[in-house]
């Protein structure tokens with residue numbers, strides 16, 4: 001699991017994800033940025049704006065950790081959404097610059113955070129209290145998945161296995177917390193099946209390789225999965 005790795009390796013995985021996103025973005029022409037993504041209602045510009053503003057929001061958490069003065073990720077969910085909508089109206093060049101700039105800022109914050117501040121508690125947009133070190137996972141998850149969302153050449157199979165298993169673990173945890181998908185059993189090839197509600201009898205088994213199961217569970221389409229239903233719909237994750 002991602003969280004079992006030393007901090008330095010977790011940061012490397014986040015940075016590699018950023019490079020993967022940057023590479024996917026680099027393959028797209030300015031005109032193509034207006035095109036659709038794997039996310040309903042979001043163009044590539046929305047995804048880029050969101051990923052850039054996410055880096056800025058994580059910078060705020062790292063400032064909080066460094067200073068001890070509470071600085072939330074976003075003032076409100078409304079502010080977060082408005083920022084993405086406004087960002088999506090920027091020109092392609094401005095968005096590319098925004099992405100580069102916010103990525104560089106986040107990297108600088110990580111590089112300069114004092115050793116003692118990594119354990120400082122901050123609060124995520126979902127209200128979770130986490131150590132500042134959790135920003136590595138929060139960022140890694142965003143960049144790796146949204147790189148595929150750009151609907152370029154990136155696929156879930158491009159994600160490192162440890163990222164895939166850790167995303168799946170987050171999704172399963174979220175479903176269990178919200179009592180969703182209790183009839184589901186995820187059968188990932190090569191690993192023991194995961195019953196969302198252990199002991200539930202009327203099981204609906206969704207089978208596939210790790211990348212396909214993560215893709216489906218994350219709400220990015222039923223490609224390469226088999227199930228009793230023709231097009232199974234996963235419960236909401238976020």
Ligand code: ZN
Nearest residue numbers: 050054142146
């Ligand atoms: Zn996101």
